[in-house]
Amino acid sequence: MSSLQNTNTTQKQLGFWKLTTYITLIVALLTVLFPFLWLVSTSLKPDLKAVLTQPPQFIPRPPTFANYREAWQSAPFGRYTFNSIFVALSVTVLQLINGSLCAYVFARIKFWGRELLFMLFLVVMMVPTPVTIVPLYSLMTHLNWLDSYQALIIPFAANAFGVFLIRQAFLGVPNELIDAAVVDGAGHFRILRSVLVPLSKPSLITYALLTFKWRWNEYLWVIIMTSSDAVRTLPVGVVSMQGSAEGGANWHIVMAAIVIVLIPLLFLFIVAQKYFVQGVTNTGLKG
Amino acid sequence: MNQLSKNKSRFAFKNKRHAKDLLTAFIFLAPSLVVFILFVYYPLVYNFYLSTTSWNFIATTKNFIGLQNYSRILMDARFWQVVRNTFYYAAGHVSLSMILGLGLALLLKEKIRGRNLFRTLFFFPNITTTSAVALLWVWIFDPRFGLLNYVLSLGGIEGPHWLLDPVWAMPAVIIFSTWRSVGYVMLIYLGGLLNIPKDLYEASAIDGANRWQNFYRVTLPLLSPTTFFLLVTSSIASLQVFDAIAVMTDGGPAGKTKVLNFIIWEKAFVEFKAGYASAVAVLLFLMILGLTFLQNTLSKRWVFYAGSDQK
Numbered sequence: 352m353s354s355l356q357n358t359n360t361t362q363k364q365l366g367f368w369k370l371t372t373y374i375t376l377i378v379a380l381l382t383v384l385f386p387f388l389w390l391v392s393t394s395l396k397p398d399l400k401a402v403l404t405q406p407p408q409f410i411p412r413p414p415t416f417a418n419y420r421e422a423w424q425s426a427p428f429g430r431y432t433f434n435s436i437f438v439a440l441s442v443t444v445l446q447l448i449n450g451s452l453c454a455y456v457f458a459r460i461k462f463w464g465r466e467l468l469f470m471l472f473l474v475v476m477m478v479p480t481p482v483t484i485v486p487l488y489s490l491m492t493h494l495n496w497l498d499s500y501q502a503l504i505i506p507f508a509a510n511a512f513g514v515f516l517i518r519q520a521f522l523g524v525p526n527e528l529i530d531a532a533v534v535d536g537a538g539h540f541r542i543l544r545s546v547l548v549p550l551s552k553p554s555l556i557t558y559a560l561l562t563f564k565w566r567w568n569e570y571l572w573v574i575i576m577t578s579s580d581a582v583r584t585l586p587v588g589v590v591s592m593q594g595s596a597e598g599g600a601n602w603h604i605v606m607a608a609i610v611i612v613l614i615p616l617l618f619l620f621i622v623a624q625k626y627f628v629q630g631v632t633n634t635g636l637k638g
Numbered sequence: 639m640n641q642l643s644k645n646k647s648r649f650a651f652k653n654k655r656h657a658k659d660l661l662t663a664f665i666f667l668a669p670s671l672v673v674f675i676l677f678v679y680y681p682l683v684y685n686f687y688l689s690t691t692s693w694n695f696i697a698t699t700k701n702f703i704g705l706q707n708y709s710r711i712l713m714d715a716r717f718w719q720v721v722r723n724t725f726y727y728a729a730g731h732v733s734l735s736m737i738l739g740l741g742l743a744l745l746l747k748e749k750i751r752g753r754n755l756f757r758t759l760f761f762f763p764n765i766t767t768t769s770a771v772a773l774l775w776v777w778i779f780d781p782r783f784g785l786l787n788y789v790l791s792l793g794g795i796e797g798p799h800w801l802l803d804p805v806w807a808m809p810a811v812i813i814f815s816t817w818r819s820v821g822y823v824m825l826i827y828l829g830g831l832l833n834i835p836k837d838l839y840e841a842s843a844i845d846g847a848n849r850w851q852n853f854y855r856v857t858l859p860l861l862s863p864t865t866f867f868l869l870v871t872s873s874i875a876s877l878q879v880f881d882a883i884a885v886m887t888d889g890g891p892a893g894k895t896k897v898l899n900f901i902i903w904e905k906a907f908v909e910f911k912a913g914y915a916s917a918v919a920v921l922l923f924l925m926i927l928g929l930t931f932l933q934n935t936l937s938k939r940w941v942f943y944a945g946s947d948q949k
Binding site: 369372373375376379380383384385386389390393402403404405406407449450452453455456460461462465468472475477478479481482483484485486487488489490505506508509511512514539540553557560564567568570571575585586587589590593602605606608609612613616617619620624 | 656659660662663666667669670673674676677678679680681682684685688695742745746748750756758759760762763764765766767768769770771773774775777778782783785788817820821825829871874878880881884885899902903906907912915916919920922923926927930
């Protein structure tokens, strides 16, 4: 009897908790997403008069796509898009390879001075690019790399943060699995490829997404190291668009340009999200 | 004799294996080391040297001026204003995004309908291009026609002039940055939460623990490596904020949003004072180092690494 009552109260408490959770989540989500609705709404407005109203008009009357054509034609967006994809993808692939190789050494191979070397890698993590931007600019000048793809890719081919993160993942792999592979006669590269990398997939995918996003969104490095549209990327392109609209008040055109910049990201995100959630849920020892 | 030769051969075998290990380690590390030496260590050392010169990027000779750049910077009240601005931003952004991100992660940890969709949508702002969405927020913060002040007016509040107001410009940038990073913090925390073994909760349920005790005694300690990681990386990133500032305020109004990374860029690539900018960069580096050591020391007290055999 008393245990039945207990179950009832627990059920009620659970229901109340769920409801609170839902309400909180929905309010939070609306807050986070409203800027995007406002972005799209503004980008579809027929003219500046419809944009600059108080109270704001949420549904454009009539909605128009003309702003998109105008935004696209006012800058070489096709070129920017290609450059962004090419640079971010190259860096991501290079970092995954280099990161896994280094992480393997720091997680698995014992040798004299390893801890010191790892410290040196951690120091790299504490030296952010902006701190060394002045000598790097002068170095790029000497290498004759200014305004080139090399300048946007090679300095980022390896990343200490990635090494640190992937090493953490490798250390989380149960020793029994690695020992089993060693007993089977697997060498370093095979242990890395067939045991550690597959078992650390969630972390690797997460890291790949972070890296891609990180390079895709780079702004400071690109404005400093490049000067021509031939190699410049979307983040710089979209800001220069605002500059070309004198006074910066042509909000409907600028918003259309922002949507153009965000659409490839949205597409990529929808595709990658599947892997991401899969990766997160597939952690740990299976079976 | 037999025993001795056996020992000897085992020793030789061990040596050979060790040599192979070393070679593998070298091959695996070499490409990254080259990148780090060329694009991190060398510029870092060179940066220290440049900070003692009055170089302007063009002159063929670099005039050594000792610590003059530093004394000029440290005596300049405007520099200390910049430091205050930077810390204001970092403290605001890190604390807001971590508290909200952890909150969202805890809510989304439960088995609820549409969990994946919530997760995806909260995370989306984080993958958007900072410079592009910063432009969007300039429009949202528009004092007269912007969305934010309209929403505030619905609640009877007359919104400030945000990016044009010396008092409100930095909070506006913090709001923008938090909006963009909260989903990232949430995802990292969710990853941490999923790694907490379920049987720990079962065990604490048997012990009759309530929700709060579960959170305080199980979740939070087991999340501490995640918290530590986020705290270090977010603070370091915040000290280097640039994109949002450059697009939203350009350091204004009245220099109230000028941050360290912004003045490094301004001194170097607008005013061409390479030596001076290098000195500011050294100071930023020292701050980041100090912060890392401070957090390292503090973390020893409360970070708990589950299942880690490494100290």
